[in-house]
Amino acid sequence: MDLAPPDRDPVRAEEGDDQDMAVFARDIDTVGAARRWLAAFLHRHQLPEAQRQDAELVISELVTNALRHGLGDVVVRTSLADGDLLQVSVTDSGPELPALQPVDVGRIGGIGLRIVDRLASEWGVAPFPGGKTVWAVIVSGSG
C-alpha cells in the first residue's frame, strides 16, 4: 500500500540567517511536512546527524500534539544560537496545556511528550491568551 500524499507546502514561510518560521494548515500530513521543513534548516546549518535526528523527532512530537489536542493553524519556528544551541517551537490556538504524565507502559497518551523530555535539554510551555507555544532546546549530544 502506498499512501504517498503530495508533500504539503507551508501556508507561509520566512527564512532568516539563523531562524526560520512557517505556518502549516491543520492536516494529517503536516507532521511530515514540518519535519522536512526543519530538516532543510538543519541541513543548511550542517548540524551533526544525531542532533538533526533528535530535532526531527522533537518537532514531529510537538506538531503531532498540536494536531491531536490543539486548534487552528500550526506555527513552527526554529533558531540556532551559539553555533549549536538549537531551539524549536510549535504554536497553536488551543487552550489545553501539555503536561508530562507518570510512566505507564501500555497507556496510549503522553508518549510524545516523554520522547521530547528525553531528547530536549530543556522544554516548556508558554501559554498566552488564545493559545500556547511549546518549545524545546536540543543541544548536540544531549540525548
Next chain:
Amino acid sequence: MIATWSVEQLADGTSRVIVTGEVDLAVEEPFVAEVDSVAAARDGGGAVVLDLGGVTFLDSSGVRALIRLRQRHGERLRLGELSAPVRRVLEITGLLQPFGAE
C-alpha cells in the same frame, strides 16, 4: 518518505508485514487497519511479524500503533527486524522489553 508496506505469507502460517519509510500520524490509522486485516485473514492462527528494519523514522504515533496492535492481538503480534531509529524510540518509551525485542 512516508511509509509503505507489503505482506508475505510464510509456509508455517506466519504473516510478515514489511514496512519501509516514515511512520508518523499520517500512517498510524491505515497501518493499524492493514495489520488488523492481515491478522483477521488468518482468523486467530499464525503469528503476525512486523519487520521494521526499513523504517527510517518512527515517532509516538508509530509507538501508539504498536501498542494498539499488541493490545488487540496479544502474543500473535511480534516484532521482527528493527532499524536503529525504531529501536531508539522503543528504548526511550520503555517498550523494547514488553514487545519481546532483543
